Amino acid sequence: xxxxKFNKLYEVTWERxxxxxxxxxxxxxxxxxxxxxxTQRDRLRPWMLGEAAVAEAAFxxxxxxxxxxxxxxxxxxxxxxxxxxxIYFTIASIRIFRLKPVVDEIAxxxxxxxxxxxxxxxxxxxxxxxxxxxxxxxxxxxxxxxGRELAFxxxxxxxxxxxxxxxxxxxxxxxxxxxx
Numbered sequence: 001x002x003x004x005k006f007n008k009l010y011e012v013t014w015e016r017x018x019x020x021x022x023x024x025x026x027x028x029x030x031x032x033x034x035x036x037x038x039t040q041r042d043r044l045r046p047w048m049l050g051e052a053a054v055a056e057a058a059f060x061x062x063x064x065x066x067x068x069x070x071x072x073x074x075x076x077x078x079x080x081x082x083x084x085x086x087i088y089f090t091i092a093s094i095r096i097f098r099l100k101p102v103v104d105e106i107a108x109x110x111x112x113x114x115x116x117x118x119x120x121x122x123x124x125x126x127x128x129x130x131x132x133x134x135x136x137x138x139x140x141x142x143x144x145x146x147g148r149e150l151a152f153x154x155x156x157x158x159x160x161x162x163x164x165x166x167x168x169x170x171x172x173x174x175x176x177x178x179x180x
Protein backbone atom coordinates (compact mmCIF):
# COMPACT_ATOMS: atom_id res chain seq x y z
CA UNK A 1 0.00 0.00 0.00
CA UNK A 2 2.65 2.51 1.00
CA UNK A 3 4.89 1.24 -1.74
CA UNK A 4 2.29 2.21 -4.35
CA LYS A 5 1.84 5.59 -2.69
CA PHE A 6 5.57 6.25 -2.64
CA ASN A 7 6.08 4.93 -6.19
CA LYS A 8 3.76 7.68 -7.45
CA LEU A 9 6.17 10.25 -6.01
CA TYR A 10 8.86 9.27 -8.53
CA GLU A 11 9.08 9.54 -12.28
CA VAL A 12 11.19 6.86 -13.95
CA THR A 13 12.87 7.61 -17.26
CA TRP A 14 15.53 6.02 -19.40
CA GLU A 15 18.70 7.96 -20.14
CA ARG A 16 21.76 7.03 -22.11
CA UNK A 17 24.94 6.56 -20.07
CA UNK A 18 27.56 8.88 -21.58
CA UNK A 19 30.51 6.57 -20.88
CA UNK A 20 29.13 3.22 -21.96
CA UNK A 21 26.37 4.31 -24.31
CA UNK A 22 23.94 1.89 -22.68
CA UNK A 23 20.54 3.05 -21.47
CA UNK A 24 20.00 3.25 -17.73
CA UNK A 25 16.93 3.80 -15.56
CA UNK A 26 16.80 7.08 -13.64
CA UNK A 27 14.22 7.94 -10.97
CA UNK A 28 13.45 11.58 -10.22
CA UNK A 29 11.44 12.76 -7.23
CA UNK A 30 8.32 14.70 -8.33
CA UNK A 31 6.48 14.87 -4.98
CA UNK A 32 6.03 17.75 -2.57
CA UNK A 33 8.70 19.23 -0.35
CA UNK A 34 8.13 20.47 3.20
CA UNK A 35 9.94 22.96 5.43
CA UNK A 36 10.59 21.95 9.04
CA UNK A 37 11.02 24.51 11.82
CA UNK A 38 14.38 23.50 13.29
CA THR A 39 13.99 25.54 16.50
CA GLN A 40 10.70 23.79 17.30
CA ARG A 41 12.29 20.43 16.47
CA ASP A 42 15.20 21.12 18.79
CA ARG A 43 12.85 22.27 21.54
CA LEU A 44 10.99 18.94 21.37
CA ARG A 45 14.13 16.78 21.47
CA PRO A 46 14.53 16.22 25.24
CA TRP A 47 10.80 15.82 25.78
CA MET A 48 10.28 13.22 23.08
CA LEU A 49 13.30 11.17 24.10
CA GLY A 50 12.12 11.33 27.72
CA GLU A 51 8.63 10.21 26.76
CA ALA A 52 10.03 7.32 24.72
CA ALA A 53 12.27 6.29 27.63
CA VAL A 54 9.37 6.44 30.11
CA ALA A 55 7.13 4.33 27.87
CA GLU A 56 9.80 1.69 27.28
CA ALA A 57 10.78 1.62 30.96
CA ALA A 58 7.10 1.21 31.91
CA PHE A 59 6.78 -1.73 29.53
CA UNK A 60 9.94 -3.39 30.84
CA UNK A 61 8.98 -2.81 34.48
CA UNK A 62 5.51 -4.19 33.81
CA UNK A 63 7.06 -7.32 32.35
CA UNK A 64 9.38 -7.81 35.31
CA UNK A 65 6.63 -7.45 37.90
CA UNK A 66 4.98 -10.82 38.45
CA UNK A 67 1.32 -10.00 39.09
CA UNK A 68 -1.94 -11.80 38.56
CA UNK A 69 -3.16 -8.96 36.37
CA UNK A 70 -0.27 -9.38 33.97
CA UNK A 71 -1.35 -12.98 33.33
CA UNK A 72 -5.03 -12.19 32.78
CA UNK A 73 -6.30 -12.89 29.27
CA UNK A 74 -7.96 -9.48 28.87
CA UNK A 75 -5.06 -7.45 30.29
CA UNK A 76 -2.16 -9.24 28.59
CA UNK A 77 -2.97 -8.33 24.94
CA UNK A 78 -2.97 -4.59 25.65
CA UNK A 79 0.25 -4.88 27.63
CA UNK A 80 1.95 -7.04 25.00
CA UNK A 81 0.88 -4.85 22.07
CA UNK A 82 1.97 -1.64 23.78
CA UNK A 83 5.62 -2.36 22.95
CA UNK A 84 5.06 -1.87 19.21
CA UNK A 85 4.09 1.82 19.27
CA UNK A 86 6.73 2.58 21.91
CA ILE A 87 9.54 1.11 19.82
CA TYR A 88 8.33 2.75 16.62
CA PHE A 89 7.84 6.04 18.47
CA THR A 90 11.46 5.91 19.57
CA ILE A 91 12.60 5.25 16.00
CA ALA A 92 10.42 8.05 14.63
CA SER A 93 11.70 10.43 17.32
CA ILE A 94 15.28 9.77 16.29
CA ARG A 95 14.32 10.35 12.66
CA ILE A 96 12.71 13.68 13.58
CA PHE A 97 15.95 14.90 15.11
CA ARG A 98 17.85 14.00 11.96
CA LEU A 99 15.50 15.94 9.66
CA LYS A 100 16.95 18.64 7.45
CA PRO A 101 15.22 22.01 6.98
CA VAL A 102 13.62 20.78 3.73
CA VAL A 103 12.28 17.23 3.50
CA ASP A 104 10.29 15.17 1.03
CA GLU A 105 7.03 13.31 1.68
CA ILE A 106 8.76 10.02 2.42
CA ALA A 107 10.98 11.50 5.14
CA UNK A 108 8.00 13.38 6.59
CA UNK A 109 5.87 10.22 6.71
CA UNK A 110 8.66 8.22 8.35
CA UNK A 111 9.31 10.79 11.04
CA UNK A 112 6.69 13.35 12.06
CA UNK A 113 3.57 11.54 10.86
CA UNK A 114 4.83 8.18 12.11
CA UNK A 115 5.60 9.67 15.54
CA UNK A 116 2.05 11.05 15.72
CA UNK A 117 0.52 7.68 14.85
CA UNK A 118 2.73 5.90 17.38
CA UNK A 119 1.98 8.43 20.12
CA UNK A 120 -1.73 7.88 19.52
CA UNK A 121 -1.14 4.13 19.70
CA UNK A 122 0.73 4.53 22.99
CA UNK A 123 -2.14 6.59 24.36
CA UNK A 124 -4.82 4.11 23.31
CA UNK A 125 -3.01 0.91 24.28
CA UNK A 126 -1.72 2.38 27.54
CA UNK A 127 -5.25 3.51 28.38
CA UNK A 128 -6.70 0.11 27.54
CA UNK A 129 -3.95 -1.60 29.57
CA UNK A 130 -4.81 0.62 32.54
CA UNK A 131 -8.57 0.18 32.15
CA UNK A 132 -8.31 -3.61 31.80
CA UNK A 133 -6.09 -3.83 34.87
CA UNK A 134 -8.53 -1.70 36.89
CA UNK A 135 -11.38 -4.01 35.84
CA UNK A 136 -9.25 -6.99 36.86
CA UNK A 137 -8.49 -5.47 40.25
CA UNK A 138 -12.14 -4.64 40.88
CA UNK A 139 -13.35 -8.06 39.78
CA UNK A 140 -10.70 -10.37 41.28
CA UNK A 141 -8.95 -8.22 43.87
CA UNK A 142 -5.23 -8.03 44.41
CA UNK A 143 -4.77 -11.38 46.24
CA UNK A 144 -2.36 -9.81 48.70
CA UNK A 145 -0.22 -8.23 45.98
CA UNK A 146 -1.67 -4.73 45.96
CA GLY A 147 1.73 -3.02 45.68
CA ARG A 148 2.72 -5.09 42.66
CA GLU A 149 -0.66 -4.70 41.03
CA LEU A 150 -0.55 -0.93 41.48
CA ALA A 151 2.96 -0.82 40.03
CA PHE A 152 1.76 -2.76 36.98
CA UNK A 153 -1.21 -0.40 36.71
CA UNK A 154 1.13 2.60 36.95
CA UNK A 155 3.11 1.20 33.99
CA UNK A 156 0.03 1.31 31.79
CA UNK A 157 -0.83 4.77 33.02
CA UNK A 158 2.72 6.00 32.37
CA UNK A 159 2.57 4.66 28.81
CA UNK A 160 -0.76 6.39 28.20
CA UNK A 161 0.43 9.69 29.67
CA UNK A 162 3.68 9.60 27.68
CA UNK A 163 1.69 8.98 24.49
CA UNK A 164 -0.75 11.77 25.26
CA UNK A 165 2.00 14.29 26.04
CA UNK A 166 3.92 13.32 22.90
CA UNK A 167 0.81 13.66 20.77
CA UNK A 168 0.13 17.10 22.18
CA UNK A 169 3.72 18.25 21.68
CA UNK A 170 3.91 16.91 18.13
CA UNK A 171 0.99 19.12 17.13
CA UNK A 172 3.36 22.08 17.50
CA UNK A 173 5.68 20.62 14.85
CA UNK A 174 3.81 21.54 11.67
CA UNK A 175 5.88 21.13 8.50
CA UNK A 176 4.86 23.69 5.87
CA UNK A 177 4.48 22.70 2.23
CA UNK A 178 6.89 24.50 -0.08
CA UNK A 179 5.27 25.64 -3.34
CA UNK A 180 7.09 24.47 -6.43
